[in-house]
Amino acid sequence: MTTEPSLKRSLLEVRDLRVHFPVKEGVFSRVNRFCKAVDGVSFSIRPGETFGLVGESGCGKSTLGKAICRLLRPTAGSIEFEGNALQSLSKSGMRPFRRDLQIVFQDPAESLNSRQTVGEILEEPFIIHRLGSEAERRAKVTALLDRVGLAKSSVSKYPFEFSGGQRQRIGIARAIALEPKLLICDEPVSALDVSVQSQILNLLMELQQEMNMSYLFIAHDLSVVRVLSDRVGVMYLGKFVEIADGDELFSNPLHEYTKALMSAIPSTDLDAVRDRVILRGDVPSPIDPPPGCAFARRSPIEVSEEEASQPGDFVEVSPGHWVELHPATVRDYERYITPSR
């Protein structure tokens, strides 16, 4: 299978990454099967770029995010961050990279220590990395609070004293404390109300401008990804099915799954004429994925079982636009097949 080629000057390079979890079954917890959460993923992120990662529950997007910042150990494949291989580093081996590679989680209530004050939470990264004197650290914390739009008096408060949106601001402040080069945002706004969601998205966009960070922005909401991302990758059952520049993907989606995701979003435009792509059935389990093209049996383009059991090819159909090419995934797919391939 072809993979997305290396980009010049990329900050992060992921090659054929796999994360398989053993499935323990029976009284003896024997492992006979594996849940293939991430199953051969390749992509890159340039400095200052936002790569949006979309897909539905269970597609492996969060697992991929956690594997990249090595909260999980990948089963196979490589993760190169500024040319350094991260995939098999130990906990202590990862430490020097932690400064540059941070993550913001969906539920800030769960990721913040409820027994620490906000001041302690935000000071911790500086203490762990032995940066600055006590006075300097305090000054940093005050500046951080100010930067994410929280009052100075927040320092002595505990996370539970804040609303969901404010807690997410604390989570962001902690993640950007050491000025990382790559920030992994794992569904950072999906637990928030719409009016708060737009405040947090604006904050993330401002911070990126100021600090020139790269984002891996993981979300299930395509319209949120649309606003933030330079490039977007669509995941289905552990694999990318389409990657393209944001404008290109949203104006010219090729994969039937991408089209289904886009057309499924309920629109507030009452007069919108839509051609809704309704998928058949449910997402198959990543434990025993169907052979061949994982999407074929749900696609509105019906193909024979024989065709469905053949895997598709991930190919570049126009500069920077990659798609899983298979009779069941792309309409008139023959016209994208070039003789050279």
Next chain:
Amino acid sequence: MSEFPARDEPLLSVRDLVTAFDTDDGQVVAVDGVSFDVEAGKTLGIVGESGCGKSVTAMSLMRLLPQPAGRILGGSARFQGEDLVTASEERMRSIRGAEIGMVFQEPMTALNPVHRIGKQIGEMLLLHEPLSKAEAWQRSIELLKLVGIPAPETRVGEYPHQLSGGMRQRVVIALALACNPKLVIADEPTTALDVTVQAQILDLLRSLQKRLGMSVIMITHDLGVIAEMCDEVVVMYAGRVAERGSVRDIFGNPQHLYTRGLLESIPRLDSPRKQELTTIPGAVPPLSEMPVGARFAPRSSHPEVTAYLESASFREERPVLVEFAPGHWVEDCRYVRAFEGEMTK
């Protein structure tokens, strides 16, 4: 002029509903004087953000408030001429399920994990209709077929955990429809589902409504779901109705600044990328500190709102709803209504 002109009696008519909870900090009013009508065969949407009182409104109508903390303090909810607020507990038990069906956000909370699906639907049927067990089982299969579950003869004998989230929500819809209710209350029925599954479930609800002709109250935070599903819309803010009207009124010509703010802050597929999104500044006041006056005023962008916030009127006078256009009602306080020269991005 009366807020509700005389016409054919609606299926459900809610007036000045007030619901409160006893908390450690004293009594807090979660629903503060909510009124709306649901016409036969139509869908009414209630939209608002967390804590606005939309779910408590539904719970009050079903008389399923958490006990003993929750209480209806006032108002009425006439359903086919009968007041749900004052009906006996026994009467409510026969209304629930039979005449009013319910669909909740999380299907696993509505389904019993240790009983087969057929048994659960069957129990609902046996409770309200004179059927034999075998007939009830047969009807369960028909209902599963109605909600589009493949191989219903097999599925009827399975347990909830054997089904996917979308399939479970179909079972919950089958349960809600089992006794041909006149009204279905759906509280965030698709919020826990993925978008492609949500699209399937919304499609199903629409086609069932066309076939069976029931009314639906759709409670959601998602304005897109409202736009696609509803005829009439109630926008709630901080326990009160901010604006109410047809879906055309609300989406085409919103009059309350909160409705406008909500509509403008949603990112859309056609939004330009990397451009600042419109936000509503500030946050909802805590329930225990609710002002009497227009509750959205502290977040309003109206140029003269500061004077209003300091006035006795804000402290003491509760704004009523006025009819802006036929059937389109908005909170009567100029500081929270669309104004001339308003900045719209």
